[in-house]
Amino acid sequence: MKVVFSGTLLRFVNYSKEVDLEAANLHECIGQLSTQFPSLKPVLLTGDGHVRDTHQLFLNGEQLASQERTNAELPLQGNDTLLILTAIAGG
Amino acid sequence: MTNPSAFLTGSSPEVVQQFVRGELAEYFATSVNPGAAERDARSIPFTADVFEPIARLGLLGFLLPRELGGGGGDRRTFGLILEQIGFYCDELELASLVSMYADLVSVIAASGRNDLLATYVAPMIRGELFATFAYTERTDALSFTSRAVKHGNRYVLRGEKCLQTGGHLAGVFLTYVRDEHDDLKLFLLERSDPGMHIEPVATAGFRAAGLTRLELRDVEVSEQRVIARVDALSHAQRFLNDRRLFVACPMIGRMQSILNSCVTHLGSVIRYGAPLTQHQAVQAKLGRMFARTQTSRAVLHDALQRWTSNDRNQLFDPISSAAKYTIVENAIELARDALYLTGWQGYSTNLPYERMLRGFMSGIAGQTAQDVIELLLGNHVVTEVVLSSHKKAVNV
Numbered sequence: 001m002k003v004v005f006s007g008t009l010l011r012f013v014n015y016s017k018e019v020d021l022e023a024a025n026l027h028e029c030i031g032q033l034s035t036q037f038p039s040l041k042p043v044l045l046t047g048d049g050h051v052r053d054t055h056q057l058f059l060n061g062e063q064l065a066s067q068e069r070t071n072a073e074l075p076l077q078g079n080d081t082l083l084i085l086t087a088i089a090g091g
Numbered sequence: 092m093t094n095p096s097a098f099l100t101g102s103s104p105e106v107v108q109q110f111v112r113g114e115l116a117e118y119f120a121t122s123v124n125p126g127a128a129e130r131d132a133r134s135i136p137f138t139a140d141v142f143e144p145i146a147r148l149g150l151l152g153f154l155l156p157r158e159l160g161g162g163g164g165d166r167r168t169f170g171l172i173l174e175q176i177g178f179y180c181d182e183l184e185l186a187s188l189v190s191m192y193a194d195l196v197s198v199i200a201a202s203g204r205n206d207l208l209a210t211y212v213a214p215m216i217r218g219e220l221f222a223t224f225a226y227t228e229r230t231d232a233l234s235f236t237s238r239a240v241k242h243g244n245r246y247v248l249r250g251e252k253c254l255q256t257g258g259h260l261a262g263v264f265l266t267y268v269r270d271e272h273d274d275l276k277l278f279l280l281e282r283s284d285p286g287m288h289i290e291p292v293a294t295a296g297f298r299a300a301g302l303t304r305l306e307l308r309d310v311e312v313s314e315q316r317v318i319a320r321v322d323a324l325s326h327a328q329r330f331l332n333d334r335r336l337f338v339a340c341p342m343i344g345r346m347q348s349i350l351n352s353c354v355t356h357l358g359s360v361i362r363y364g365a366p367l368t369q370h371q372a373v374q375a376k377l378g379r380m381f382a383r384t385q386t387s388r389a390v391l392h393d394a395l396q397r398w399t400s401n402d403r404n405q406l407f408d409p410i411s412s413a414a415k416y417t418i419v420e421n422a423i424e425l426a427r428d429a430l431y432l433t434g435w436q437g438y439s440t441n442l443p444y445e446r447m448l449r450g451f452m453s454g455i456a457g458q459t460a461q462d463v464i465e466l467l468l469g470n471h472v473v474t475e476v477v478l479s480s481h482k483k484a485v486n487v
Contacts, residue, residue, distance in 0.1 A: 004477075007470045008233060042273035043233055046322045053325035054406055061481035081481060085474050087407035087467045088233065088324070089331050089459040091226035091254075 001080040003033065008086045009055070012040040027072035029082065044084075058083040094149050094157075095172075096164025104171050104392065111175035118144050119180040127181040127299070131446050134293060136259045136301030137185065139221065145189055146218025154193050159200050159208060160216060166333070167395040169193065170340045174391065177341025178348050181443065183450045184300035186341035187457075188257045194334055195222040195265060199279070202318040211263060211279070222263035225252035225280075225305050226327055232275075233324075237307060239268040239276060246270075246317070248278065248286075248310040256457075258289055258303025266305070267323050277319035277326055278312060286310035296449025297457075328406050331459060336394055336411040338458040339418035342451060343391055346384045346425050349447055353377070353429050356442060373432060380428050383421040390414045409471045416464045419454030426451050 003019045013019065014037070021036075023029035030051065034041040046052055050070055057064040059082055068074055076082070095114075099107060123141060130136070145151065153169050155161020169190070176186040196215050199207050199222070214220035228235050228251065237250025248268050255264065264280045264287070280287060288306040319326045354377060357367040367373045394414040397403050403411065426448035430437040437444040455461050 006474060007467075008231070012233075047272050047274050048321065052322050054322075054328045056406065058478055061478045083474070083478065083481075085470075087328075087470065088231070089328060089335075089407060089412075089467065090232070090463055091224070091327070091331055091458070 001029070001076050001078055001082065003029065004081060004083040006083075006085060008088050009040070009043065009084060012043050013037045022078070023076050025072065025076055026069070026074040029076055054086060054088060056085040056087075058085065094162045096149070096153055096162035096168065099168050099172070100165050102168065102171075104174075107168065107171040108175050108178075111172060111179060114148055115144065115176065116179040119176075123185065124181040128440055128443070128446070130182070130299040131296070132440075134291075134298045136257075136291075137188065137299050139218070139260055141185070142189070142192070142218045142221075146216070150189060151192050151218055152196060152216035154197050155200055155212070155216065160213060161196070161200075166398045170337060170391070170395040170398075173337060173340035174344045174388075177344025179344070180341075181348075182299050183341050183345060183453070184297055186344075187297075187338060188300060190334070190337040190340070191223065191256060192221060194330070194337070195224060195263075198224075198265060198330060199263075199318065204318075206315075207279070207318070215263075220262045221257060221260040222265060223255040223257045223261040223303075224330070225255050225258075225264045225266040226331075227252060227254045229253050232327070235267070235269050235275070237266075237268045239270045239278065241271065244314050246278070246312055246314070248280070248307040248312070250307050252305040252307070254292060255303045255305060256300050258305065259291065259301030261303075264305060265318075266307070267327055268307070274321065275323040275327070276317050276321075277323040279316045279318050280307075280310060280312065284310050284312060295452065296446065297453035300453075325406070332404075332406055332408055332411075335408075335415045335458045336391070338454060339387075339391060339415045340395075342418050342422040342454065343384070343388050345447060345450070346380075346387060346422055349425060349429050349444065350377070350380050350384055352442070353380070353432060353444075356433060356436070367432075376428050376432055380425050383425045383428075387418045387421045390417050407467060407471070409468055412459070412464050413468060415454070415458065416461055416468070419451065419461060422451040422454065423448065 005013050005017060021032045023032055044051060057069050060080055149162050152161035153164040157163035173186045173190055196212055200212050239246045239248045262282050266278045266280050267275050268278055270276050286308040287310055288308055289303050292302040292304050294302055357373060360367045391414055394411040397410060426444055429444040433442055436442050
């Protein structure tokens with residue numbers, strides 16, 4: 001599967017706009033990203049391991065609802081594309 | 092204390108205008124506006140008593156649910172009220188502070204803690220206690236350096252928050268600080284907490300807003316002062332997203348006020364045997380100012396209307412962000428046009444246009460800087476196209 005990054009998050013993934021990995025579910029996907037990019041983990045995840053609300057997740061073009069994004073077992077397939085959109089504004 | 096939200100919710104802009112004109116216009120004209128030039132010239136922020144009539148009118152609790160002691164009003168109506176305050180009050184700062192106070196009441200109340208309602212929310216609604224939020228640092232949000240370190244059941248906070256609006260009056264600072272695990276937490280800090288060091292920040296304009304810098308010098312607070320324990324970064328983004336449009340609301344009122352006074356002034360100036368308002372070149376520029384005002388108002392009202400239908404992104408709403416961006420740019424251009432039309436008088440303190448221009452320019456930096464909005468909107472557009480093309484590919 002493919003994970004696509006943009007904007008603010010790019011510097012935490014060595015400016016890789018796309019990352020290819022193999023994951024059976026969302027939990028595995030996030031775990032592999034955290035291992036591959038250690039500095040991404042605290043930015044992407046809360047202390048209890050959930051993706052922060054400020055990151056919007058789109059699976060194959062459709063935004064994941066809150067119950068889907070907190071579902072660690074959400075199944076993923078080899079041809080899936082997960083886009084992570086982060087828009088962080090200032091005060 | 093009255094509850095204007097009870098009869099204003101869902102009202103037309105004209106009804107809201109009548110309300111503000113009837114309740115506040117004379118107060119602004121006689122008690123606030125006469126001091127505007129001096130506050131600007133000497134960088135004197137508003138005093139607390141300025142907000143008393145506004146609190147009595149119920150506006151500081153307008154957005155708070157009724158069951159918590161507020162007015163239960165909606166954000167569209169409140170935005171329209173801010174637009175009209177911007178028309179009748181000569182200083183953008185006032186409407187900006189009113190909207191921030193009203194929003195922060197809701198932030199504290201949303202914690203659901205009764206102790207906070209009694210200690211903070213109730214006096215804030217009455218205009219007896221003021222709050223500000225301390226978020227901005229001299230770096231991006233993912234690199235904030237302020238730190239909260241836990242010792243037993245207490246936290247020790249150290250760092251710097253470089254800009255707060257209304258910090259001069261604030262008894263409460265809602266402060267976003269990273270913990271040992273790099274997670275942002277939201278702390279309720281009191282001005283009197285040992286280690287709180289607050290100093291004024293000098294600015295080019297927007298001076299009555301009392302901007303401050305906050306330094307946290309080992310400020311020690313109990314766990315009870317944490318009001319967002321997890322992922323306060325998302326909390327902050329929702330808060331900023333909601334507030335972005337409010338910054339622009341009073342600018343529309345100011346734009347209309349400038350246009351009106353400009354026409355009046357130019358009508359009294361005789362050049363080549365006729366009032367300037369009769370010169371075609373002047374009329375063309377006034378027409379441009381009118382177009383900027385009307386299009387800005389249309390953009391604002393459309394964005395406000397989306398709030399009532401909940402047709403908006405909770406974290407970064409591109410429509411309201413684009414509205415803020417457009418209104419700020421139009422307001423700056425309109426003030427520049429007023430200066431071009433009025434020459435030396437507009438540049439002097441005889442007319443307030445140079446002060447208005449500096450006020451509008453606060454929107455370049457305030458509530459998400461204009462260049463950051465451009466960047467985020469661009470990223471949004473690119474993402475929309477990528478997502479759209481992906482959907483098409485899936486459907487083929």
